[in-house]
Amino acid sequence: MEGSSVKAERPTVEPAASDFPRLREFGGIWSPEAIEEIHEKADLGRYQIRGQATKRKDFPSFDDLVFVPSGLSRVALEGYRERCDTQVVIGEGRVKRPLVLERPIMIAGMSFGALSVNAKRALGMAATRCGISTCTGEGGMHPEERKYSSKLVYQYLPSRYGLTPYDLRKADMIEIVVSQGAKPGTGGILLGLKVSDEVAEMRTLPKGVDQRSPCRHPDWLGADDLPVKLEQLREATDYAIPISVKVGASRTYDDVRLAARGGVDAVVFDGAEAGTAASPKIQLDHAGVPTVAAVGEAAEALRDLGMKEEVKLIVGGGIKNGADAAKCIALGADAVYIGSAVIIALNCHRPLYVDDYARLGTTPYECCHCHTGLCPVGITTQLPKLVARLDPEEAADRVTNFLNAMTMEIQLFARSCGKKHVNDLDGNDLRALTHDISLMTGVPMVGLNGRVPAWRKF
Amino acid sequence: MAAVENKRTLDCAGKATAEINQFLRNAAADGVNEVEVLNPQARHNLAVSITDPIRLVFRGHVGYYAVSLCDHVRAEILGSAGWGVGDNLMEGEVVVHGNAASAAAPSLRGGRVVIKGSVGPRSGIGQKWGDLIVGGDAGYMTGFMMQKGRIVICGDAAGSLGDSMYDGAIYVGGEITELGNGVAVVEAGKEDLDELREMLAGYGIKPPKGFKKLICDGTLHHFDKKDFDVWKEVL
Structure with a gap:
């Protein structure tokens, strides 16, 4: 069939959907983004993978809550003179060497492999200056991170990459990872270009392989096994350091209850806005519960067990400033986990090397590569010439500044609400801007002055 | 010069797990050659995180995570073992005379774990190095996501054997119910087989007539849309 062998000419460079002006009549289900997504899958033959976090804008957020600071009915603390403490202790009265955090902030688990060694160094330096912790993430304890970070949380994951009894003893806290907020119920992905010689060696993998981590622990499966596994890790760490369980926010009430009953010193959860270095895009957008919606559930689970003081609640997922953190604490968290925010403070998204962003087909502010x-x-990155672009000292200064600013912001809300300790903030210091957020968090609606809504009469 | 103490005995009856493990760690740190452990009573977490060289003999069954997170330990269990025996062993040897439950030798990093009887599902899971030897049969998903090292199964192996293995080799003497994804059967070389037979003889395990050798076929190392049928199963 001669006719069918004629090939149509195809332009070599396809413009992106964003290059075309948006006309209102082209809205609806088949938006330019939805069309572009299908074209990409039709080319790739697999789901899309990317970094960063969900780009959904319709999740309920901490922005739907506002503080109601002091007036005549409450007395504020003097902003420049009166103390407002920030220290949080995990495992107090439970283990020999509790984890003392000078601020209610922890740097979330991000692996060496996902991050460069310079990024790890910078985070360690900044955290040490601020008296807070960093976390190894998957792939083992990098000696440089241990060197620079004075309070290091060692993740215990299904893959057990790089795990040794010696590193367990060097840790300041163990975090048993069950799932993560960005992609609950699935394992990590580290694509081949990042599996460098050093990463491959630490994880015992073939160099350059597309690593897919398991999502289930090899030797324990559920809540019944957890106390036995906990006892093993307590034995391995001489009952000295706190142990937490981390889960992505899904059935949060039940998960927190089971972990606390299992005997952990802290429960960590991260909501659906949590970051990742590589995840299926479809899962970032459609799995897990948003952070603000899950905090109240988690706190309620601990209160119902009478363990709210004893077992600490650490919450992460999309926390970007002191307001998010202070609201999260007011809803029941003892400390917040931040990952993406400190990565951005390092320099992520900064408009440097703009040509390289363009080569990736993106711009500095849109990048999720x-x-x-x-x-x-x-x-x-693990490529030496790119790693060298991040100066650890300078980056550590930026992260320190950001952590200082964020701490001041948290204190600002606490002082203005008349609280001497940031962890004294509670739900009574908040009001909800929408019915939805009021129902989710139990925080009263603005403008109702605590009145029962009219619909309750029917 | 004080003579090296050859042997201590520990009776687990009535003792807390922490007390038992501390006794064993102290004995290893003191350079004692051997501890005989009486009445283990299938308790969990016996001999955890012992990293000085010592020989341990358990006179009875042990529970979950026996001889786990250890280095340089040589242990003999004169009974059966619960889940996760030899978990994350760095170097050394664990010999179980009976059977082992699920996930025997998970994330083994070195040394050797020998089960003279059979093992449950998910044994040798995420193995990083070293040898896992099974005298009898192995449950499903044995060698799942194996990374390096050797698994030797003298009897039969259940389904999904070696699924998603990155590297390493699995030898099976009996029948295989079903191969896992990304696994290829290759011919075992004479040197391989001679070494296996010698190794098995050292533990008094009768070798089977022959072995099938399984390795990673590399299809799962990188995504390729041509292999969709496989990726549909593993992603």
Whole structure:
């Protein structure tokens, strides 16, 4: 059939959907983004993978809550003179060497592999200066991170990459990872370009392989086994350091209850807005419960058990400033986990090396190409020439500044609400802007002055 | 010069797990050659995190995570073992005379775990190095996501054997119910087989007539849309 062999000419460079003006009549289900997504899958033959976090804008958020600071009915603390303490202790009265955090902030688990060694160094330095912790993430304890971070949380994951009894003893806290907020119920992904010689060696993997981590622990499966596994890790760490369980927010009430009953010193959960270096995009957008909606559930589970003081609640997922953190604490968290925010403070998204962003087909502010291993600013890469672009000292200064600013913001809300300790903030210091957030968090609606809504009469 | 103490005995009856493990760690740190452990009574977490060289003999069954997170330990269990025996062993040897439950030798990093009887599902899971030897049969998903090292199964192996293995080799003497994804059967070389037979003889395990050798076929190392049928199963 001669006719069918004629090939149509195809332009070599296809413009992106964003290059075309948006006309209102082209809205609906088949938006330019939905069309582009299908074209990409039709080319790839698999689901899309990318870094960063969900880009959904319709999740309920901490922005739907406001503080109701002091007036005549409450007395505020003097902003520049009166103390407002920030220390949080995990495992107090439970283990020999509790984890003392000078601020209610912890740097979330991000692996060496996902991050460059310079990023790990910078985070360690900044956290040490601020008296807070960093976390190894998957892939083992990098000696440089242990060197620079004075309070190091060691993740115990299904893959057990790089796990040794010696590193367990070097840790300041163990975090048993069950799932993560960005992709609950699935394992990590580290694409081949990031599996460098050093990463492959630490994880015992073939160099350059697309690593897919398991999502289930090899030797324990559920809540019944957890106390036995906990006893093993307590034995391995001489009952000295706290142990937490981390789960992505899904059935939060039940998960927190089971973990606390299992005997952990802290429960960590991260909501659906949590970050990742590589995840299926479809899962980022459609799995898990948003952070603000899950905090109240988690706190309620601990209160119902009478363990709210004893077992600490650490919450992460999309926390970007002191307001988010203070609201999260007011809803029941003892400390917040931040990952993406400190990565951005390192230099992520900064408009440097703009040509390299363009080569990745993106712009500095839209970039979510952590998964490629070609990070233009040297954070989520293992390529030496890119890693060198991140100066650890300078980056540590930026992260320290950001952590200081965030701490001041948390204190600002606490003082203005008349609280001498940031963890004295509670739900009574908040009001909800929407019915939805009021129902989710139990925080009263603005403008109702605590009145029972009219519909309750029917 | 004080003579090296050859042997201590520990009776687990009535003792807390922490007390038992501390006794064993102290004995290893003191350079004692051997501890005989009486009445283990299938308790969990016996001999956890012992990293000085010592020989341990358990006179009875042990529960979950026996001889786990250890280095340089040589242990003999004169009974059966619960889940996760030899978990994360760095170097050394664990010999179980009976059977082992699920996930025997998970994330083994070195040394050797020998089960003279059979093992449950998910044994040798995430194995990083070293040898896992099974005298009898192995449950499903044995060798799942294995990374390096050797698994030797003298009897039969259940389904999903070696599924998603990155590297390493699995030898099976009996029948295989079903191969896992990304696994290829290759011919075992004479040197391989001679070494296996010698190794098995050292533990008094009668070798089977022959072995099938399984390795990673590399299809799951990188995504390729041509292999969709496989990726549909594993992703």
